[in-house]
Amino acid sequence: MQIYEGKTAFRGIAEGKIKVYRKDQQQIKREHAENTQEELLRFERAKGEALRQLTGLYEKALKEVGEANAAIFEVHQMMLEDPDYVESITNMIRTQKVNAAYAVASTGDNFSQMFSMMEDDYMRERAADIRDISERLVGILAGRTGSQMELTEPVILVADDLAPSETVQLDKDKVLAFVTVHGSSNSHTAILARTMNIPALFRVNIPLDDTVDGKEGIVDGYHGRIYLEPEPRVREELEARQAEERRKQELLWQLKGKENVTLDGRRIEIYANIGSFGDVAAVLQNDAGGIGLFRSEFLYLESEDYPSEEEQFQVYKKVAESMAGRKVIIRTLDIGADKQVGYFQMEPEENPALGYRAIRICLDRPEIFKTQLRAIYRASAYGTVSIMYPMIISVEEVDRIAEIVGEVQEELKQQQIPFGDVEQGIMIETPAAALISDLLAKKVDFFSIGTNDLVQYTLASDRQNPKLEQICDPHHPAILRLIRLIADNAHREGIWVGICGELGADLTLTETFLNMGIDELSVSPGLVLSVRKKVRETKLGEKYN
Structure with missing residues (x-):
């Protein structure tokens, strides 16, 4: 049995198989663009498609988690059309004569780093949003479509971090809990997790590899822990706690x-x-x-x-x-x-x-x-x-x-x-x-x-x-x-x-x-x-x- 500790974003106990979500490592090569106008056009088309996708995500989130929590996707649309962000990408394509995907990835890295260095906690959280919209654009430019996170059974989802767009695309019936290495209690993903009543931990120093993927686990959101292949004693204790919490909730409904x-x-x-x-x-x-x-x-x-x-x-x-x-x-x-x-x-x-x-x-x-x-x-x-x-x-x-x-x-x-x-x-x-x-x-x-x-x-x-x-x-x-x-x-x-x-x-x-x-x-x-x-x-x- 192994125990990993972190911070609680939403309390609760979840038991099941662990699924490690590893984002595609998008290897973006710097390529010389002979036709910069064509690259600019490709960027504009990708931006239009990204806006269309974000509109769909907003509508989906609106039905599932309400206006306040769906608002992040409107924020993403505004960030995607931010003049400074767009100008940085288009200027790099024109002056450096590079491919659109490289310009997007570089701009995303630069802006994300700027936000992460800000003193204000809220503004630091926006670094993840910049990464999210940049990764979406790069994915569209690379020809990828659809969700990269399809779940076939109920799992405890473990990841480095989860962007709001990734969270809202999940089949909620198949997510038992969230566990992330990074993130914070003030991130949009944590807020969405609380709204969905899904137990969630963040800042958990857990490996994102085959030593964890597919193993049985229990998330204890009351004490900020995840147990990997828990011993029978621990399993019994947490299952008893889970049953007690269900009983308390039933009494509350009375x-x-x-x-x-x-x-x-x-x-x-x-x-x-x-x-x-x-x-x-x-x-x-x-x-x-x-x-x-x-x-x-x-x-x-x-x-x-x-x-x-x-x-x-x-x-x-x-x-x-x-x-x-x-x-x-x-x-x-x-x-x-x-x-x-x-x-x-x-x-x-x-x-x-x-x-x-x-x-x-x-x-x-x-x-x-x-x-x-x-x-x-x-x-x-x-x-x-x-x-x-x-x-x-x-x-x-x-x-x-x-x-x-x-x-x-x-x-x-x-x-x-x-x-x-x-x-x-x-x-x-x-x-x-x-x-x-x-x-x-x-x-x-x-x-x-x-x-x-x-x-x-x-x-x-x-x-x-x-x-x-x-x-x-x-x-x-x-x-x-x-x-x-x-x-x-x-x-x-x-x-x-x-x-x-x-x-x-x-x-x-x-x-x-x-x-x-x-x-x-x-x-x-x-x-x-x-x-x-x-x-x-x-x-x-x-x-x-």
């Missing part, structure tokens, strides 16, 4: 329809976080009481231009109608930092996490903000819709938002367009907002605490930097004190307060949050029933000290 009430009678709302209309099915399936965070920025990230009022309205309306009266809280546009949109034409920043993002963009570009607000207000006539505004740091910002909202309401009234009674809330995710939450509470209907950003801003530590995992501690006393302060200030003014960051699903803190007076927790749809179970087992005591 909680559907039950109330979120503590042993001593206190009710708490448990909502779900979503990124697209495609996620609503999971919200309903897991019996969430509403949507506590609709990340509207994905409408912008998935578009090649500013989404129109009508386009946004149709999406918000569908979500509101599908939730059938349950609350839908839409967060206004939150781009910037690691979520860049090319057509916004924003200048590069030294520290984008502390820069021009979220509400700062909206207040600086009110025409964009008003378009979104009009769409949300129109959709509010079809359900129970609330709005919350991200990255607030001052009372003045909230006052300015109220002025713009008033203008939008007046416009809709004059045009005789119906709209509902829309709750106004803000996200508390900066230390500034937390410390003046007593003043902010007088201005709004609710608070939603964004713990992901609150943690990194309070502890001055980038939550995506793996070197800072121990420092970026969401259980830090400073974080818990701020959450209690926010809750106390909210209740003094008679407004409710929720948590929509990942900390809301931390079951070790559920009792603490309830004792602080938190009224609502918004978590990933698949975690709703686990949080409900914890709430129903909790008896409240003295408030957290």
